[in-house]
Amino acid sequence: MAPRKPLTREDWTAAGLAALVEGGPDAVAIEPVATRLGTTKGSGYWHFTDRADLLRAVLDLWVQDKTVLISERVQSGGGTPRERLQHLLGIVSRAAEHSPADMLLVASADPDVRAAVVAATQLRVAYVEKLILEDGVPASEARSRAALAYAAYLGYASLASAVPGLVPHRPADRRRLQESLLDLALPAERRQVTRG
Numbered sequence: 001m002a003p004r005k006p007l008t009r010e011d012w013t014a015a016g017l018a019a020l021v022e023g024g025p026d027a028v029a030i031e032p033v034a035t036r037l038g039t040t041k042g043s044g045y046w047h048f049t050d051r052a053d054l055l056r057a058v059l060d061l062w063v064q065d066k067t068v069l070i071s072e073r074v075q076s077g078g079g080t081p082r083e084r085l086q087h088l089l090g091i092v093s094r095a096a097e098h099s100p101a102d103m104l105l106v107a108s109a110d111p112d113v114r115a116a117v118v119a120a121t122q123l124r125v126a127y128v129e130k131l132i133l134e135d136g137v138p139a140s141e142a143r144s145r146a147a148l149a150y151a152a153y154l155g156y157a158s159l160a161s162a163v164p165g166l167v168p169h170r171p172a173d174r175r176r177l178q179e180s181l182l183d184l185a186l187p188a189e190r191r192q193v194t195r196g
Helices: 009-023 030-037 041-047 051-076 081-098 101-107 111-134 139-162 171-185 188-195
Strands: none
Touching: 009 030, 009 041, 009 051, 009 101, 030 041, 030 051, 051 081, 051 101, 051 111, 081 111, 081 139, 081 171, 101 111, 101 139, 111 139, 111 171, 139 171
């Protein structure tokens, strides 16, 4: 049997991110992450000074993985601004239905968590604003539409987490809901007027 490869800081951070996605910031601690990795707490303390150090590393990865990389993936997929927004909404709504992480992060009073939530929110709203601007919406409206669209996503994530029965499960109902959410950012009537 080959000797086990030593765990790296990146291994610990990735396992911490998985714990965060499943259970929110309270799930990120040295002992439960060690259990997840099948190792001892000592390995964790080799890479991190304490739980707060691990949590900060996990939060940095969360912002990168669940915000920056998703925006890059949507952008590289191409399409019209509305098509990219639709793609983005599909990704984040599925994630919200399977994980309470965003809602647990938003609700946390931990200053490190709050800082990560602020950073992710600013990046997310800025990306949606960029797409809205690309569609020809004046800059004076784009920011408020982006903020409203993000607020609607948070509401959806809250329902998916707290009252999943209110989230549509049939594909046709889901499409209608997504179209309604998209219309907050890029109303269908506006597109018809500007293109007609």
